[in-house]
Amino acid sequence: MSAVTPHLRERSLPHSSGFVSSTRTITKRAALRYLRTPRLIVMATLQMSLFFLVYRFMFGGAINVGSEKYVDYLAPGFITTGVLFSGIGAAVATAEDLEQGFVDRLRSLPIPRSSVLAARAIADTAILTLACLVTVAVAYVVGFRLHGTFSQAIAALGLVVLFGFAFEWVFVTIGLFAGTGQAAQGIGMIVFPFAFISSAYVPVESMPGWLQVFAKHQPLTYMVNAVRRLTLGSQAGAVHPTSFYVIRALIWTAAIFVVFVPLAVAKFKRT
Secondary structure, eight states, X not given: OOOOOOOOOOOOOOHHHHHHHHHHHHHHHHHHHHHHSHHHHHHHHHHHHHHHHHHHHHTTTTOOOTTSOHHXXXXXXXXXXXXXXXXXXXXXXHHHHHHTTHXXXXXXXXXXXXXXXXXXXXXXXXXXXXXXXHHHHHHHHTTOOOOSOHXXXXXXXXXXXXXXXXXXXXXXXXXXXXXXXXXXXXXXXXXXXXXXXXXXXSOGGGSOHHHHHHHHHSHHHHHHHHHHHHHHGGGGOOSSOHHHHHHHHHHHHHHHHHHHHHHHHHHHHHO
16 A cells, blocks of 8 residues: 655644544545545445446345335435445555554644544545435336436435445554454444344334334434435334434434544554
């Protein structure tokens, strides 16, 4: 992996200005890494779309979600939970930066420590956004249709990007604790049950009663239901209004930031 040490002059700067400028510089370095290794972008975008096609055609005829088409039910759920599948890249890249010494070079510079992690989260969120847009296009090709308004669709995309940015901090934290890319990839897999034990792929009501308790109240279910309600409108068949799901999804997103941003920064400083 190529590493470009950013040049920052040692001068007195307001903390916020230093954070913004250093985050921008390190984000550019991460973006250049993707551009110099195009296969990383191709894999990140195509992998998500290929998994979507598997669920669309392998399970679409076997799963009953009521009156709506399964492709309409699946697309919002899959794209929302896709933040977990894409996030593993952030965990691996963070661990590799530690392992290969790039972080050690940044420590010698007069920059806020949090800017290193923020840059990683921003760069990987950009790749996640691209993967989501490609998957939306593929979903339209295979039958998905928007039943809400255009503004609701934009709001849904904004929520997915926000969720993705929050979960990037979860994976950055995993990468910091893992220490190596291989370990980070393995540990990152522990979040996948959250995607499947949710309303993303099947109705929660079809699960055993004891499992419904967890599935109904875990963060991804609220996030999926919020995006599904915005994109499908009245076709979503949701019990509660859109605001009910959006507010709870945002509360969970804020909770993830509150827990994992300080945890990642504290671990980074001690590493």
